[in-house]
Amino acid sequence: MAAAISIQGLTKKYVGLQRDEVVAVNNLNLDVQEGEIFGFLGRNGAGKTTTIKMLLGLVFPTAGDATLLGKPMGDSSVKQELAYLPEETYFYDSMSGWDILDFYGRLFKIPEPERSRRVKICLEKVRLQPEAWKRNIRGYSKGMRQRVGIAQALINDPKLLFLDEPTSGLDPIAHSELREIVASLKDEGKTVFLSSHQLADVELICSRVAIIHRGKLLTTGTIKDLTAGGRIEIVAEGTQLVNGTLAKLQAIIPDTHEEANHIVRLITEDNNRISAAIDAIRAASGNIISIVPIKKSLEDVFVETVRKEEGL
Amino acid sequence: MIALAIAQQTVREALRRRVMWIFLICGLFLISLGPVFGFLSPRDSQTVLRSLGLAAILLAGLFITIVTCIYLIPVEIERRTIYTVLSKPVQRYQFVLGKFLGGFATVFVNIALMGIVFLFMIWIQEHKVPTEMFQGVIMTFFQMMLLAALTIFFSTFATPVVNFFLSFGIFLVGNLSTVTESLTTNRNGVVRIVGNVVHYLLPNFGNFNIQNSIIHPTTEIANQNVYVAQNVIYAVVYSAVLLILAILIFDRREV
Numbered sequence: 001m002a003a004a005i006s007i008q009g010l011t012k013k014y015v016g017l018q019r020d021e022v023v024a025v026n027n028l029n030l031d032v033q034e035g036e037i038f039g040f041l042g043r044n045g046a047g048k049t050t051t052i053k054m055l056l057g058l059v060f061p062t063a064g065d066a067t068l069l070g071k072p073m074g075d076s077s078v079k080q081e082l083a084y085l086p087e088e089t090y091f092y093d094s095m096s097g098w099d100i101l102d103f104y105g106r107l108f109k110i111p112e113p114e115r116s117r118r119v120k121i122c123l124e125k126v127r128l129q130p131e132a133w134k135r136n137i138r139g140y141s142k143g144m145r146q147r148v149g150i151a152q153a154l155i156n157d158p159k160l161l162f163l164d165e166p167t168s169g170l171d172p173i174a175h176s177e178l179r180e181i182v183a184s185l186k187d188e189g190k191t192v193f194l195s196s197h198q199l200a201d202v203e204l205i206c207s208r209v210a211i212i213h214r215g216k217l218l219t220t221g222t223i224k225d226l227t228a229g230g231r232i233e234i235v236a237e238g239t240q241l242v243n244g245t246l247a248k249l250q251a252i253i254p255d256t257h258e259e260a261n262h263i264v265r266l267i268t269e270d271n272n273r274i275s276a277a278i279d280a281i282r283a284a285s286g287n288i289i290s291i292v293p294i295k296k297s298l299e300d301v302f303v304e305t306v307r308k309e310e311g312l
Numbered sequence: 313m314i315a316l317a318i319a320q321q322t323v324r325e326a327l328r329r330r331v332m333w334i335f336l337i338c339g340l341f342l343i344s345l346g347p348v349f350g351f352l353s354p355r356d357s358q359t360v361l362r363s364l365g366l367a368a369i370l371l372a373g374l375f376i377t378i379v380t381c382i383y384l385i386p387v388e389i390e391r392r393t394i395y396t397v398l399s400k401p402v403q404r405y406q407f408v409l410g411k412f413l414g415g416f417a418t419v420f421v422n423i424a425l426m427g428i429v430f431l432f433m434i435w436i437q438e439h440k441v442p443t444e445m446f447q448g449v450i451m452t453f454f455q456m457m458l459l460a461a462l463t464i465f466f467s468t469f470a471t472p473v474v475n476f477f478l479s480f481g482i483f484l485v486g487n488l489s490t491v492t493e494s495l496t497t498n499r500n501g502v503v504r505i506v507g508n509v510v511h512y513l514l515p516n517f518g519n520f521n522i523q524n525s526i527i528h529p530t531t532e533i534a535n536q537n538v539y540v541a542q543n544v545i546y547a548v549v550y551s552a553v554l555l556i557l558a559i560l561i562f563d564r565r566e567v
Contacts (some may be wrong), residue, residue, distance in 0.1 A: 056399045059566040076401055084399035090391045094324045106317035107400040152396060162399075 003071065004160050004191035005032035005055065009064035012050050012215075024050040026215040028064070032208075034159075037182070037192040039202035039209035039223075041302055046310045047215040048195040049087060052162050056084055069160055080108065083158035087195075089149035089163045091137050097123060097148045098133045102156055108156045118122040122151040127177060143174035150181060157246060160191045167198050179205060203227075203298040211305050218305050228303045234266040238286030245284035267294070314402055317408040322414020323421075325354030326380050332422070335379070339372025339426045346433050356388070361437055365430040366448050367424060370521075374483065376422045377456045381415040381463035394567050401436040407558045412464045412555055417539075419460055423453045447540050448522060454547040455520035459483055461551035462515060465558040468565065482514055515550050519543050 010028040023049040032038040037157040040047045053059045055066055057074045057307060066073040069081055091100050098119055111200050121186075123133055126147035137145065153161055166182060167175050175198075183205040185192050196202050203223055210220040219226070241249070241264045245309065250256045255267045264286070266277055274291070279290060295305075346364045350357030387406070388394040397407065417567065427449035431441050462482060466475040485492065492514075495507025504506055522536075 013498075017425055047493060052396075056395075057540055059400060079399065079401040082399065084396060086392055086395045089396075089515060090393050092321060092325055092329050092393060103317060103321055104396070107397065109313055109401075199542060217474075275316060 001087055002034050003031045003067070004034040004192060005030070005066065005068055006037075007031070007051075007064070010051065010054060011063040012047070012054060012059065013062045023215050025054070025212075028212070028217055029221065030210055030217060031227070032193060034191050035189055036195055036207045037184065037186050037205050039206035040193060040212065041197075041202065042195075042200070042212040043306065046212045048165060050215075052084070052164060052193070054194060056082070056162065064070075064087060067232075072217055079158065081159040083153035083156065083161040084161045084201045085149045085153045085161070085166055087168075087224060088302075089145055091145065091148065091231055093136070093138050093155070095126055096134045096136055097140070097151070097285070100137065100148055104152045105155050108162040108245060110156070116156070120153055121149075121206055122154045125154060126181060131143055138254050143170050143178075146170060146174070146178060150178065158246060161185065161195070162193045162195075164195045164199065165259040166194070167196070167201055169178040175201075177192060179195065198298045199302055209298070211302060213306050213309050218309055227296045230296045231269050232265050232271065232292070233292050233294050234268075234274070234277060234281075235289040235292075236266070236281045236286045237262055237289055238281070240262075241281065241286040245280060245286070248280055252280060252288075263289075276277075314344070315406045316405060316508075318397070318402075318410025319413035319417060322384060323413055323417050326384075327416040329379065329383075332376050332418070335372045335375045336422050339368050339376075339422075340429055342368035342372070343430045343433060346430075347437055355375045357562050358438065360371060362445065365433060366452065366454060369426045369452050372426060373423050373452055373456045374418065375434075375439050377415075377419045377459045378463060378476060378479055381460045382467055382479065384411045384415050384464065385467040386462060386475075388491045389567050395510060398567065403497070404563045405532050408464065408559050408562050410553065414459060415460050415464065416457055419456050420453065421458060431493065435456065444522075445534065447536065448516065450538060451520045451522055451543060454544050455517055455541060457516070458515050458520075458547045458551050459554075461554040461558075465554040465561075468562040475559050483517055485510060486515050486517035487521065516546070518523075519546070526553075545557065 007028050007080065008031060010025055011023070012025040013023050015021055028047075028051060040048050040051070050059065054061045055068060055073055056079075068075075068078050071078040092103075096104065100124055101119040102115060105118060110118060123130075128144060128147045129149065131142065134143060137148065138146070150163075150166060153163070163182065167178050170178060174310065179201050182194065186205075194202065195280040208222050208225060209226065211218045238245075238302060239262050242258050242262050246256065246258055246264065249266060253266045253270075253273050254266045257265050260263055264281075268274065269276075278288065278291075345367045347357075350360045353360055379480060388397070389413075394407075398404070430449065431445060434445055435441050459479065463475060463479045466478050466553035467485060489511065492507055492511040496511050497501055498507055502526045522539070
């Protein structure tokens, strides 16, 4: 599969008023494959938006290069295939949702009546109520504005979308609906570069993620790989377990706890201790209820990775 | 087509600015007062109507041009609407051109409106519309076009407040062309250099003020039509140069 985005050594440095240098993005190397939803994660000020803005030609890199859909970053022809939803979606207040999409359609030189057809399709796709289509956008709620924001990003039927926090600050219903819309883009074969703090959303819809911190790429990989491994939880039951064998089990797996109804719960990261623990449970006539690998959440991975980098 | 789409949207946004309507209403009000002041001074009623009308169009046009154009680009950056526009297949020159054309069209509509009312007042009073009056309105329009280009140029790198003082200041200095011209022959070398820079580098807004010759027909201009045409060409060329500079600066600006 070809790379939709290929970033090599992308760097952005800002020089402050007192000639102090701030590195917003530091030697970033990253590949995003065509047709995937790629999560770009990081704390506030990590360099996510700066990276997107460099890729879109809104700010200029200090060093490095990138290609989008096989064309050099900054090539104006590639913008025909791109879409961008900024973090805070602002629109011209004099316009309705329909007018805004029509305006952006004109920037793509989409002729009428095709333009009106696409505007209608996009507004339907983001589930904006038809009675609001021609209403001034000043009367729109945040959720409605965000729907228009996503609709404007779809007006040119793009191959590659940059979405910066598309679901932040929305009510649960709007949040869930917009997440579904973003997820559905993958089924249409589109590539989505999703910058978000909503790690639960990212875990649900992204195939791969990258974690960036202070402009530096810390890790990248599939959600499965990043959240895999970790710990194994054994739950067992038996009267002898809690009466005589508990200390023995704790010697094998220190994280062993007694619970109600003669239940014992053991959690370990060391696979070599599992067999010994099972033997000890059986020797005490205990029943093993479950042996389950405990997956890390993406949030756990994110927090661990960032804290490790910060030396915490 | 892209620049036109941006221009149309710019007109739409500009027409929402209440302050522009206030200046337009003030301008129309002053023009409509012309006949009243004329009655108070029957001997000079024609001169009063003409000078007041042209001055009202100039003043209202000046403020409308500045308040319309100084915000066109900074507001797009401040409100981040520029992100979605420039992430589309829009070249930066198309954006600057679209903004200028939108501002220019807004100023045109305003001056045309005031001009029509002014010429109508003259027709009521004099039962004819002299060509010179029409030319006076045209000259004000091209003067404002040049000012719009200057304001757009500054808005590519200056804040609206700085832009206001720069544009307004240069407009004032540019209107004092007789003074700046006299500086070019000053005995003091430094004054002479400064005079030359100011007189030849800054736009010469003073040449567009043909009110004096219109109102006082004794002032001689060899050929009025040639004079108007020369100034129109001057405004178009100078505006084009300013827009090219604006595009060059904006092309390198991070948003």
